[in-house]
Amino acid sequence: MESWGEKGIFYNPGHVRKRGVYILTVKEKDGDNDKGSKLDRPGIYRVNLGVHRDTFVRMFGSAPKRPGAGGIVEMDYDFAKEKFSKKK
Numbered sequence: 149m150e151s152w153g154e155k156g157i158f159y160n161p162g163h164v165r166k167r168g169v170y171i172l173t174v175k176e177k178d179g180d181n182d183k184g185s186k187l188d189r190p191g192i193y194r195v196n197l198g199v200h201r202d203t204f205v206r207m208f209g210s211a212p213k214r215p216g217a218g219g220i221v222e223m224d225y226d227f228a229k230e231k232f233s234k235k236k
Contacts, residue, residue, distance in 0.1 A: 153179050154196075171198050184220035 149156055149167065154175045160168025173196040178187045185194045205211055212221050 181217040
């Protein structure tokens with residue numbers, strides 16, 4: 149399904165929710181409220197994979213605060229790089 153400029157896969161057993169829960173999305177361009185990944189570069193896109201909060205904390209140490217519209221998640225990683233890595 150396409151939504152908000154993304155192509156996504158949703159999980160929605162029994163069609164309980166209008167769209168369900170995002171499982172995976174691919175975004176190919178920046179939006180008005182989402183420029184943090186700098187997707188305006190040629191050949192760059194972003195893949196979002198939904199994981200349970202506990203899994204995220206286990207992988208990254210803690211869950212960051214949600215930024216305001218158009219803001220960037222504050223973490224020790226630079227997700228705008230073609231190959232993200234921990235900031236030095």
